[in-house]
Amino acid sequence: MRIDLHTHSTASDGTDTPAELVRNAVAAGLDVVALTDHDTVAGHAEALAALAGQSAPLTLVTGAELSCRADGVSLHMLAYLFDPEEPELARERELVRDDRVPRAKAMVAKLQELGVPVTWEQVARIAGHSGEATGKVSVGRPHIASALVELGVVPDVSAAFTPDWLANDGRAYVEKHELDPFDAIRLVKAAGGVTVFAHPLAVTRGQVVPEGTIARLAEAGLDGIEVDHMDHDEASRAQLRGLAAELGLLTTGSSDYHGSRKTCRLGEYTTDPEIYGEITRRATGAFPVPGTGGTPAR
Numbered sequence: 001m002r003i004d005l006h007t008h009s010t011a012s013d014g015t016d017t018p019a020e021l022v023r024n025a026v027a028a029g030l031d032v033v034a035l036t037d038h039d040t041v042a043g044h045a046e047a048l049a050a051l052a053g054q055s056a057p058l059t060l061v062t063g064a065e066l067s068c069r070a071d072g073v074s075l076h077m078l079a080y081l082f083d084p085e086e087p088e089l090a091r092e093r094e095l096v097r098d099d100r101v102p103r104a105k106a107m108v109a110k111l112q113e114l115g116v117p118v119t120w121e122q123v124a125r126i127a128g129h130s131g132e133a134t135g136k137v138s139v140g141r142p143h144i145a146s147a148l149v150e151l152g153v154v155p156d157v158s159a160a161f162t163p164d165w166l167a168n169d170g171r172a173y174v175e176k177h178e179l180d181p182f183d184a185i186r187l188v189k190a191a192g193g194v195t196v197f198a199h200p201l202a203v204t205r206g207q208v209v210p211e212g213t214i215a216r217l218a219e220a221g222l223d224g225i226e227v228d229h230m231d232h233d234e235a236s237r238a239q240l241r242g243l244a245a246e247l248g249l250l251t252t253g254s255s256d257y258h259g260s261r262k263t264c265r266l267g268e269y270t271t272d273p274e275i276y277g278e279i280t281r282r283a284t285g286a287f288p289v290p291g292t293g294g295t296p297a298r
Helices: 018-027 044-052 087-098 100-113 120-130 141-150 181-190 211-219 234-247 273-282
Strands: 003-007 032-035 059-070 073-080 194-197 224-228 250-253
Touching: 003 018, 003 059, 003 073, 003 250, 003 273, 018 032, 018 044, 044 059, 059 087, 059 181, 073 181, 087 100, 087 181, 100 120, 100 141, 120 141, 181 194, 181 211, 194 273, 211 234, 224 234, 234 250, 250 273
Parallel strands: 003 032, 032 059, 194 224, 224 250
Antiparallel strands: 059 073, 073 194
């Protein structure tokens, strides 16, 4: 089985609509794909509708990537198979989303102070185009990064996520409302979901949390850590596998696919079927959805 548990659509900062993501996952030969847009479940309905029209045996895992902050360091928490209607978790996702526009406008202002001729209208156009399919626009740093690419300030989106520009604590970085990760774990578990710490050693994105914090998160109920990821080199992966074994955490692999906004491909990194099976066994808030011709992978 080929299982990719971290992808994004136009419901947040990807360039594929949820329906296109499903079709592209089938074309990439995936057996399981998780839709994990930033702080939103807005793309789930379209993805599920598209899944019903596929003859290939693709299974969809619903989820989200939650924005968190611990000890002043931003981090992302992948949440799988939770009840999207659980009110406390839904309220926190809304708070994060509501803060995105003022935060993006503040970053545009910082870039202008740095002499970059970016405008809010340009960023809004890019984000608005991304959100056309779902009818809900979620503005994020990748949209601003795309504006920098359009202006020729950086060669690609990844190059915008450096201390010079949009990396955590970079010159144009602005903080946003973020969940305490311990609260995130508690809320996701209360909603019947499973939590995996996304790309915990992605040092190119900025400061990362120390191993001691990951240990405390494990004690609080964290289920796993994302190990095989484009932002982790071989040494980082080995370090994380050792830490996971020590802490009793599951280890996943994922593409973190954003369509054409990033260079990673669907299925570039994948999760072991036994790990995926354990994730689905632990979940009680929602269940993987098999498409036509597929069978439940639970």
